[in-house]
Amino acid sequence: xxxxxxxxxxxxxxxxxxxxxxxxxxxxxxxxxxxxxxxxxxxxxxxxxxxxxxxxxxxxxxxxxxxxxxxxxxxxxxxxxxxxxxxxxxxxxxxxxxxxxxxxxxxxxxxxxxxxxxxxxxxxxxxxxxxxxxxxxxxxxxxxxxxxxxxxxxxxxxxxxxxxxxxxxxxxxxxxxxxxxxxxxxxxxxxxxxxxxxxxxxxxxxxxxxxxxxxxxxxxxxxxxxxxxxxxxxxxxxxx
Numbered sequence: 672x673x674x675x676x677x678x679x680x681x682x683x684x685x686x687x688x689x690x691x692x693x694x695x696x697x698x699x700x701x702x703x704x705x706x707x708x709x710x711x712x713x714x715x716x717x718x719x720x721x722x723x724x725x726x727x728x729x730x731x732x733x734x735x736x737x738x739x740x741x742x743x744x745x746x747x748x749x750x751x752x753x754x755x756x757x758x759x760x761x762x763x764x765x766x767x768x769x770x771x772x773x774x775x776x777x778x779x780x781x782x783x784x785x786x787x788x789x790x791x792x793x794x795x796x797x798x799x800x801x802x803x804x805x806x807x808x809x810x811x812x813x814x815x816x817x818x819x820x821x822x823x824x825x826x827x828x829x830x831x832x833x834x835x836x837x838x839x840x841x842x843x844x845x846x847x848x849x850x851x852x853x854x855x856x857x858x859x860x861x862x863x864x865x866x867x868x869x870x871x872x873x874x875x876x877x878x879x880x881x882x883x884x885x886x887x888x889x890x891x892x893x894x895x896x897x898x899x900x901x902x903x904x905x906x907x908x909x910x911x
Contacts, residue, residue, distance in 0.1 A: 688712070693908050697824045700845050714908060717849075719901025720829045722892060726809045728835075733767040733792075734875060735811040737836070739804075739827050740818070742774030747817035747841065749776075749783055750864050754815070756787035757868040762875050768793040768815075769807050808834040812881050813874060816840035819861045824849065829896055832856065832888035837881045839870050849896070855887035 688694065688709040696705060696715045705713050729735070738751040748770060755768050770780060770793060777795065784793045799807070814831030815838075822844035831838045832855065840846050842858040850856035857874075859866045874881050 719898035736813040737811045739771040742777040745820040750817035751815040754868040770795045773798040814838040833892040835885040835889040837884040
């Protein structure tokens with residue numbers, strides 16, 4: 672309720688802003704709001720991620736795709752499944768969607784796969800140990816992140832880019848601060864399944880573009896989103 676949020680703001684958030692020496696954010700999208708009553712205290716330090724050596728991607732079909740996250744409707748993974756279903760029959764046979772994660776919406780996603788008769792084109796894995804998750808990332812070449820939630824900086828986007836995947840993600844929250852549209856990823860209007868299907872179909876028609884975008888994505892992670900950079904910038908804030 673509005674009264675509860677106002678009370679929380681004045682009794683908790685505002686005193687924390689005024690009493691803090693420094694405030695760090697993972698995405699610049701919150702900077703304008705956070706700078707209120709916290710002038711010269713706010714610094715954006717983007718999340719960093721560890722990169723591992725990449726294995727050669729499989730050259731034979733199917734084209735492996737991953738959609739990963741908490742299984743909630745706002746994460747938009749049903750849009751990824753619907754996009755696969757809207758591909759031409761020939762292209763549906765070319766792809767395999769790996770749905771990874773757990774949550775209350777998982778049953779609905781499994782039902783959607785059954786409804787579209789996508790048993791050969793999509794598999795739900797639930798939550799996976801790191802080794803098994805990394806194995807899936809290593810074989811995938813495309814990452815779908817069609818969230819409709821105001822995300823800060825989703826680690827799954829950084830993970831996909833670090834594995835050299837061509838990511839199609841929603842133009843929302845902190846995601847466009849990481850992805851340069853058409854260069855190291857592709858951005859879509861949140862909830863626009865037709866746009867998602869069209870971009871996915873275009874990538875399937877152009878394997879070279881998948882490789883080019885994935886290569887640039889990996890380079891951006893190495894240059895700007897390494898864990899070492901994040902730690903160094905955080906330590907600098909602590910010692911200043």
